[in-house]
Amino acid sequence: MTLAEKAYDALRHDIVRGALPAGRPLRLADLSQRYGMGFSPLREALNRLQAERLVTAESLRGFKVAPLSLAEFEDAVRVRILVETEALRGAIASGGDDWAANLVAALYALRLQVERQQGRAEDIWELEARHHAFHRALLLACGSPWLMEVFERLYTATERYRIPALLAAPTGAGRNIQAEHAALAEAALARDAVTAVALLEAHYRRTAEAIRTRISDAAA
Amino acid sequence: MTLAEKAYDALRHDIVRGALPAGRPLRLADLSQRYGMGFSPLREALNRLQAERLVTAESLRGFKVAPLSLAEFEDAVRVRILVETEALRGAIASGGDDWAANLVAALYALRLQVERQQGRAEDIWELEARHHAFHRALLLACGSPWLMEVFERLYTATERYRIPALLAAPTGAGRNIQAEHAALAEAALARDAVTAVALLEAHYRRTAEAIRTRISDAAA
DNA sequence: GCAATCACGATTTTCGAAAATTTTGGAATT
DNA sequence: AATTCCAAAATTTTCGAAAATCGTGATTGC
Numbered sequence: 392m393t394l395a396e397k398a399y400d401a402l403r404h405d406i407v408r409g410a411l412p413a414g415r416p417l418r419l420a421d422l423s424q425r426y427g428m429g430f431s432p433l434r435e436a437l438n439r440l441q442a443e444r445l446v447t448a449e450s451l452r453g454f455k456v457a458p459l460s461l462a463e464f465e466d467a468v469r470v471r472i473l474v475e476t477e478a479l480r481g482a483i484a485s486g487g488d489d490w491a492a493n494l495v496a497a498l499y500a501l502r503l504q505v506e507r508q509q510g511r512a513e514d515i516w517e518l519e520a521r522h523h524a525f526h527r528a529l530l531l532a533c534g535s536p537w538l539m540e541v542f543e544r545l546y547t548a549t550e551r552y553r554i555p556a557l558l559a560a561p562t563g564a565g566r567n568i569q570a571e572h573a574a575l576a577e578a579a580l581a582r583d584a585v586t587a588v589a590l591l592e593a594h595y596r597r598t599a600e601a602i603r604t605r606i607s608d609a610a611a
Numbered sequence: 612m613t614l615a616e617k618a619y620d621a622l623r624h625d626i627v628r629g630a631l632p633a634g635r636p637l638r639l640a641d642l643s644q645r646y647g648m649g650f651s652p653l654r655e656a657l658n659r660l661q662a663e664r665l666v667t668a669e670s671l672r673g674f675k676v677a678p679l680s681l682a683e684f685e686d687a688v689r690v691r692i693l694v695e696t697e698a699l700r701g702a703i704a705s706g707g708d709d710w711a712a713n714l715v716a717a718l719y720a721l722r723l724q725v726e727r728q729q730g731r732a733e734d735i736w737e738l739e740a741r742h743h744a745f746h747r748a749l750l751l752a753c754g755s756p757w758l759m760e761v762f763e764r765l766y767t768a769t770e771r772y773r774i775p776a777l778l779a780a781p782t783g784a785g786r787n788i789q790a791e792h793a794a795l796a797e798a799a800l801a802r803d804a805v806t807a808v809a810l811l812e813a814h815y816r817r818t819a820e821a822i823r824t825r826i827s828d829a830a831a
Numbered sequence: 832g833c834a835a836t837c838a839c840g841a842t843t844t845t846c847g848a849a850a851a852t853t854t855t856g857g858a859a860t861t
Numbered sequence: 862a863a864t865t866c867c868a869a870a871a872t873t874t875t876c877g878a879a880a881a882t883c884g885t886g887a888t889t890g891c
Contacts, residue, residue: 392670393670393671393873393874393875394874394875395658395874395875396670418841418842418843419842419843419844420841420842428875428876429875429876429877430843430844430875430876430877431651431654431874431875431876432874432875434651434655434843434844435654435655435658435874436658438615438655438656438658438659438662439658439659439661439662441659441662442658442659442662442663443662444760450612450613450616450843451613451842451843451844451881451882451883452842452843452882452883453842453843463756463757466755466756466757466758467757469755469757470694470755470757470758470761473693473694473697474690474693474694474761477693535686535689535690536683536686537683537686537687537689537690537765537768538686538690540664541690541761545757548757613843613844613845614844614845615844615845638871638872638873639872639873639874640871640872648845648846649845649846649847650845650846650847650873650874651844651845651846652844652845652846654873654874655844670873671851671852671853671872671873671874672852672853672854672872672873673853673872673873
């Protein structure tokens with residue numbers, strides 16, 4: 392792996408995790424110290440992250456971690472619902488045995504991690520990776536690279552908002568998120584598109600609501 | 612404007628235009644010659660374009676112009692219809708006088724250029740810019756930055772396919788594209804969402820069909 | 832006292848060369 | 862004749878310094 396790729400992964404991780412908070416200026420000299428490399432690979436990584444809207448750039452004035460706003464989060468959730476319900480219909484319509492088997496596997500691996508976790512805030516990253524993998528496995532058979540591309544982009548955009556909530560309450564504070572995932576997978580595997588789409592939409596609306604109140608609380 | 616930004620614009624232009632054909636390896640030494648600058652600004656531009664899927668990159672093996680395929684084009688059109696119909700409904704629902712005025716202006720400027728053009732292949736870029744601006748103006752009031760972001764990404768993705776057709780037949784080969792634009796704007800301004808969405812979808816399906824047969828012909 | 836100006840330090844941007852890696856072409860071996 | 866191996870060439874990647882630009886604070890002029 393090249394240094395530029397390491398820089399990309401490290402920066403991306405630190406931004407999504409919040410180690411580099413929103414709005415923070417990303418000075419080359421600092422980053423060079425922090426990640427132990429020269430300017431070139433860092434600038435490459437920053438340019439890629441800029442195109443993904445994880446960092447902002449102003450000509451001759453350097454880079455910053457992109458700001459967070461409740462409005463942007465709500466917007467991202469709205470578009471996620473639009474795009475992912477369409478992808479889900481496609482996956483249910485055209486998914487084969489591989490899709491079904493991978494979905495069962497992803498759900499199972501997610502469950503194992505949730506049970507291992509038992510509310511502890513450790514290994515949040517393993518949990519997060521399993522969660523991402525589950526949602527990806529659910530949609531993957533839709534057969535549309537662009538739908539998947541938009542899914543990935545919006546997933547990381549919303550990930551930035553969900554991580555702080557996860558760190559505070561890894562099990563989901565009263566809500567049985569795992570049961571929602573199981574029901575969603577069940578409906579998809581039963582090829583019940585209408586139910587599956589409704590469950591997916593409800594899943595996101597509940598998650599959005601939880602994060603919304605969390606952000607309001609934090610502001611108070 | 613920094614050299615990196617110039618490099619980004621120039622590369623983007625040359626890729627969309629087809630001056631740098633799909634699959635062509637983008638060697639730093641060549642690009643340095645072609646655009647008259649060092650490696651650094653070029654690498655930055657290439658990294659941004661990679662994130663936009665206009666170029667592909669393989670570790671230690673350099674960059675290439677991203678390939679074209681009929682399947683990818685059809686996929687992009689499908690997602691454009693999904694996303695833009697949603698944005699159009701939003702714009703019609705919440706667009707104010709500024710939106711309406713800008714839309715009228717964009718349609719008018721597009722018409723002026725079409726008439727000036729009169730089938731000649733010159734100034735295709737002015738025409739293309741007006742066309743892009745019209746579709747942007749149509750959706751802009753939807754109030755969703757993410758919907759607009761996806762629109763922009765997919766517009767340039769499909770632009771690569773449409774430009775060769777435009778160069779061959781600037782007026783649209785029998786089809787009165789300008790009438791479609793006018794009808795679309797009229798329905799939107801009349802706040803008739805159902806009609807406007809139907810016209811937008813039909814507009815894209817016809818364009819896709821024209822390009823599809825064109826590509827098939829070229830292959831024969 | 833206050834605004835405009837200038838010089839300095841901090842920072843970004845770019846270059847040119849060095850380092851690392853892949854690719855190429857040919858010689859040696861089977 | 863085909864394959865493997867190695868050195869040379871081509872190419873990408875990275876660094877360190879130079880150039881360009883921005884922001885700041887002191888200084889000057891009014």
